[in-house]
Amino acid sequence: MEQFTAAFITEDRWKLYFQGLGTTMEIVLFSTILGLTLGTICCLMNMSTTKNGRPTVFHYIAVTYIDIIRGTPSVLQLLIMWFIILRASTNGVLVAVISFGINSGAYVAEIIRGGIQSINKGQIEAGDALGLSRFTTMRYVILPQAFKNALPTLCNEFITLLKETAIVGYVSLADLTRVANQVSSRTYQPFMPLIGAAVIYFVIIKIFTILFGNLERRLRQDATC
Amino acid sequence: MLRVENLKKTYGETEVLKGISCEIKDGEKIVVLGPSGSGKSTFLRCLNMLEAPSGGKIWLNDRELTDENTDLGTVRQQMGMVFQHFNLFENLTIMDNIILAPVKTKKMKKAEAKELALSLLKRIGLADKADAYPSQLSGGQQQRVAIVRSLAMKPKVMLFDEPTSALDPEMVGEVLDVMTELADSGMNMVVVTHEMGFAKNVASRILFMDGGYIVEENDPENFFSHPKNPRCREFLSKIL
Numbered sequence: 001m002e003q004f005t006a007a008f009i010t011e012d013r014w015k016l017y018f019q020g021l022g023t024t025m026e027i028v029l030f031s032t033i034l035g036l037t038l039g040t041i042c043c044l045m046n047m048s049t050t051k052n053g054r055p056t057v058f059h060y061i062a063v064t065y066i067d068i069i070r071g072t073p074s075v076l077q078l079l080i081m082w083f084i085i086l087r088a089s090t091n092g093v094l095v096a097v098i099s100f101g102i103n104s105g106a107y108v109a110e111i112i113r114g115g116i117q118s119i120n121k122g123q124i125e126a127g128d129a130l131g132l133s134r135f136t137t138m139r140y141v142i143l144p145q146a147f148k149n150a151l152p153t154l155c156n157e158f159i160t161l162l163k164e165t166a167i168v169g170y171v172s173l174a175d176l177t178r179v180a181n182q183v184s185s186r187t188y189q190p191f192m193p194l195i196g197a198a199v200i201y202f203v204i205i206k207i208f209t210i211l212f213g214n215l216e217r218r219l220r221q222d223a224t225c
Numbered sequence: 226m227l228r229v230e231n232l233k234k235t236y237g238e239t240e241v242l243k244g245i246s247c248e249i250k251d252g253e254k255i256v257v258l259g260p261s262g263s264g265k266s267t268f269l270r271c272l273n274m275l276e277a278p279s280g281g282k283i284w285l286n287d288r289e290l291t292d293e294n295t296d297l298g299t300v301r302q303q304m305g306m307v308f309q310h311f312n313l314f315e316n317l318t319i320m321d322n323i324i325l326a327p328v329k330t331k332k333m334k335k336a337e338a339k340e341l342a343l344s345l346l347k348r349i350g351l352a353d354k355a356d357a358y359p360s361q362l363s364g365g366q367q368q369r370v371a372i373v374r375s376l377a378m379k380p381k382v383m384l385f386d387e388p389t390s391a392l393d394p395e396m397v398g399e400v401l402d403v404m405t406e407l408a409d410s411g412m413n414m415v416v417v418t419h420e421m422g423f424a425k426n427v428a429s430r431i432l433f434m435d436g437g438y439i440v441e442e443n444d445p446e447n448f449f450s451h452p453k454n455p456r457c458r459e460f461l462s463k464i465l
């Protein structure tokens with residue numbers, strides 16, 4: 001009980017956890033948006049072909065980007081962003097959002113590509129045959145179905161990302177994990193703060209899992225597509 | 226109307242089309258017959274450049290499709306195509322399937338396209354399905370919708386690749402009826418099919434393909450009663 005008080009009550013420390021959680025969620029939310037955008041663009045670049053069916057230069061750019069991101073640790077990507085590429089920036093959250101957005105984009109690109117490949121390719125041909133541009137067919141026919149097919153995997157990616165942001169302490173951002181760590185080094189009693197943070201992550205992720213589950217079920221019942 | 230000159234198509238090492246020339250005049254209904262693997266689908270798909278030919282030239286009226294500078298989009302808007310597996314847009318309602326192309330290619334205003342779509346759906350007896358999704362329709366219904374989806378672009382020619390061979394037997398008739406009606410209305414058509422009745426009754430000319438060539442070409446009456454090419458005789462003896 002004493003430990004609990006020290007970890008959460010003294011000096012209104014519970015507020016710190018909520019601020020930490022706020023930082024975590026802020027980073028996750030914006031990097032998800034960035035990741036989805038980059039991922040979609042990157043996926044289209046990856047799949048782009050010239051008139052005679054050969055990959056374009058955009059394809060090679062996309063493939064290289066995906067390769068590099070997937071082949072390096074995300075902590076390093078964050079550090080490189082913070083200390084090298086964006087060292088002029090003082091806005092740590094922004095740097096984290098950009099770093100995680102770029103990271104997530106590579107995974108999202110592959111997830112959406114999987115979603116597109118699971119769609120009956122005849123629909124693209126039908127669009128071509130009607131004289132629609134590939135962009136129009138993608139925008140109105142293929143991508144909506146691809147996102148729907150990829151939704152469960154995209155939700156997984158969101159949750160992975162949420163947990164991955166626990167490394168932002170490396171660039172001195174006070175997210176939930178860092179706050180817990182700070183409190184425990186202040187009180188010399190790591191049990192409560194660390195377990196407390198773990199419980200908060202767990203509960204948040206549980207809530208998202210349930211929400212996503214409902215969303216998926218609703219979309220599936222929507223017999224339509 | 227449609228002119229093909231020495232069309233060739235190779236996939237890797239295999240030459241599927243070895244030099245096809247033909248001319249389709251206004252008002253003609255061409256039926257393409259031939260054994261499996263003879264290149265019928267490949268030929269049809271080259272006509273609207275879904276497959277890029279490896280050689281030869283194709284003209285739609287005075288536009289050369291095989292010219293690199295031709296905008297394929299605008300040419301394809303004048304050529305409808307109906308596929309074996311319908312290929313309706315699964316995330317869109319029947320109505321949206323039909324109006325997507327006319328609206329997005331700026332051919333029509335949305336209201337105008339909807340009106341046209343409804344009248345087309347009435348013509349095939351499916352006006353009540355406008356708000357349904359493709360998966361809620363039978364195969365025959367889907368294929369009829371696929372036909373009117375192409376018609377909504379007011380094409381000059383319609384290409385059909387075995388439009389009834391993925392259908393249950395009891396649904397073949399309803400699709401052939403729509404196609405026959407379309408032929409009667411004067412549409413130019415190129416149809417790959419195994420429906421000999423349709424070929425006999427509707428075709429103005431039959432092309433018989435074998436081994437990547439058109440080996441026989443005749444009006445239906447002479448084609449079925451006096452086939453000249455031995456491969457063609459063999460094919461007909463198996464089918465009839």
Ligand SMILES: Nc1ncnc2c1ncn2[C@@H]1O[C@H](COP(=O)(O)OP(=O)(O)OP(=O)(O)O)[C@@H](O)[C@H]1O
Pocket residue numbers: 236241259260261262263264265266267268
């Ligand atoms: N994308 C492709 N890559 C390689 N070979 C192909 C491809 N498409 C078709 N072929 C080959 O070309 C030949 C002709 O195929 P095509 O589909 O045009 O025949 P078809 O006359 O339509 O036959 P069917 O009556 O079975 O539909 C076949 O031997 C086929 O294996």
Ligand SMILES: [Mg+2]
Pocket residue numbers: 265266267387
């Ligand atoms: Mg075929």
